[in-house]
Amino acid sequence: MNPETPIFIAGHGGMVGAAVVRELRRQGFSRLLLRTRFELDLCNGRAVEEFYRKERPGAVLVAAARVGGIHANQTYPAEFIRENLAIALNLIHGAHRHGVPRLLFLGSSCIYPRSASQPMSEDCLLTGPLEPTNEAYAIAKIAGLKLAQFYRRQHGVLFHSAMPTNLYGPGDFYHPTNSHVLPAMLRRFHEAREQGAPQVTLWGSGSPRREFLHVDDLARACVHLMSLADPPDWVNVGTGTDISIRELAEHVRDVTGYGGELVWDTSRPEGTPRKLLCIDRIAATGWSPRIEWREGVARTYQNYLQERAEGRLRE
Numbered sequence: 162m163n164p165e166t167p168i169f170i171a172g173h174g175g176m177v178g179a180a181v182v183r184e185l186r187r188q189g190f191s192r193l194l195l196r197t198r199f200e201l202d203l204c205n206g207r208a209v210e211e212f213y214r215k216e217r218p219g220a221v222l223v224a225a226a227r228v229g230g231i232h233a234n235q236t237y238p239a240e241f242i243r244e245n246l247a248i249a250l251n252l253i254h255g256a257h258r259h260g261v262p263r264l265l266f267l268g269s270s271c272i273y274p275r276s277a278s279q280p281m282s283e284d285c286l287l288t289g290p291l292e293p294t295n296e297a298y299a300i301a302k303i304a305g306l307k308l309a310q311f312y313r314r315q316h317g318v319l320f321h322s323a324m325p326t327n328l329y330g331p332g333d334f335y336h337p338t339n340s341h342v343l344p345a346m347l348r349r350f351h352e353a354r355e356q357g358a359p360q361v362t363l364w365g366s367g368s369p370r371r372e373f374l375h376v377d378d379l380a381r382a383c384v385h386l387m388s389l390a391d392p393p394d395w396v397n398v399g400t401g402t403d404i405s406i407r408e409l410a411e412h413v414r415d416v417t418g419y420g421g422e423l424v425w426d427t428s429r430p431e432g433t434p435r436k437l438l439c440i441d442r443i444a445a446t447g448w449s450p451r452i453e454w455r456e457g458v459a460r461t462y463q464n465y466l467q468e469r470a471e472g473r474l475r476e
C-alpha cells in the first residue's frame with residue numbers, strides 16, 4: 162500500500178484499532194480516516210454510505226465490533242449478533258458500492274468448531290458445532306468472513322479477512338465481569354493486592370489451554386496482510402503456542418505482586434478445553450509474532466497502571 166493511501170480504520174478507538182493506527186503511523190502512513198462512534202455509527206447503513214461517498218478511502222480495516230467475555234456474550238446474544246452483522250454488512254457492501262479497492266475484515270478464532278482438532282487450521286471452518294457460550298458472535302464473524310470472500314469472488318475486489326486468537330495489550334477493556342480473561346485477571350489481582358485480600362477466586366478449573374497474542378503483533382500482521390498483492394481469503398493470526406489458564410493466573414499473580422491464595426470455582430463455565438490456531442498459512446506469507454506472552458503480560462500490567470493513573474482505563 163502506498164503511504165499516501167487514505168485508510169479508514171473502523172474502530173480506531175478500540176484496543177486493536179488503536180494499535181493499527183500506531184503501527185501505520187510508525188510505517189509512515191499519514192492519511193488515516195478516523196471516526197468515533199458518535200461521529201459515525203457503523204450500525205447505521207445510510208451513515209456509512211454517506212461517509213464512503215464523501216471520503217472515498219483507498220483501503221478499509223474493520224476493527225470495529227461488539228466485543229466481550231463469556232459473561233457478556235451469554236447475557237447479550239441478540240446485541241452481539243445484530244451489531245456485528247450490521248457492522249460487517251454496512252462496511253463490506255458500502256465499500257463495494259463506493260469502489261473501495263481493498264478491505265481487511267477482522268473476525269476471531271471462535272469461528273471454528275468447539276471440538277475441532279488442535280491446532281485449528283483455516284480448513285476446519287464450518288465442519289462442526291460452535292462453542293455455545295459465544296455462538297451469536299461467532300456466527301456474525303463467519304458471515305463477515307464469507308461476505309468478504311464472496312464479494313471478492315463475484316466483484317474481484319481485494320476483500321479478505323484475518324482471524325486473530327485471544328488478544329491483549331494497551332487499551333484493553335477492564336470491566337470486572339464483561340471483559341476477557343486476561344484483563345479481568347490483571348484487575349482482579351491488582352485490586353486484591355491493594356485491598357490485602359487473602360485469596361482470589363477464578364472461574365473454572367484452570368486447566369483449559371489458551372493462546373494469547375499481543376495486540377502490537379496483530380497490528381503488524383494487519384499492515385502486512387494489507388500490503389500483499391494476493392492475500393489468502395482468510396488467515397489465522399496467533400502465536401502457535403498455548404498455555405493453561407492456571408499458568409497464566411500464576412504469572413499474573415507474580416507480575417502484580419499479589420501474595421495471597423488462588424482458588425478455583427469449578428461451578429463456573431470455562432469455555433472450550435483448548436483453543437490453539439495453526440498459523441502456517443500466515444507464516445508462509447512472511448509474518449511471525451515477536452512478543453513472548455510473559456514479557457507481553459508484564460508490559461500490559463504497566464499499561465494498566467498508567468491508564469488507571471491517567472484516568473483513561475476502559476471499563
Ligand SMILES: NC(=O)c1ccc[n+]([C@@H]2O[C@H](COP(=O)([O-])OP(=O)(O)OC[C@H]3O[C@@H](n4cnc5c(N)ncnc54)[C@H](OP(=O)(O)O)[C@@H]3O)[C@@H](O)[C@H]2O)c1
Pocket residue numbers: 171172173174175176177178197198199201202203204223224225226227228244248267268269270324325326327328329332333334341
Ligand atoms: N479482544 C480480543 O481478544 C479479540 C480477539 C480476536 C478478535 N478480536 C477482533 O478484533 C476486533 C477489535 O476488537 P477489540 O478488542 O479492539 O475491541 P474493542 O476494544 O471493544 O474495540 C471495538 C471498537 O469498535 C467500536 N464500535 C463498536 N460498535 C460500533 C458502532 N456501532 N459504531 C462505531 N464504532 C463502534 C467501539 O467504539 P466504542 O469505544 O465507542 O465502544 C470500539 O472503539 C473485533 O473485530 C474483534 O472481533 C478481538
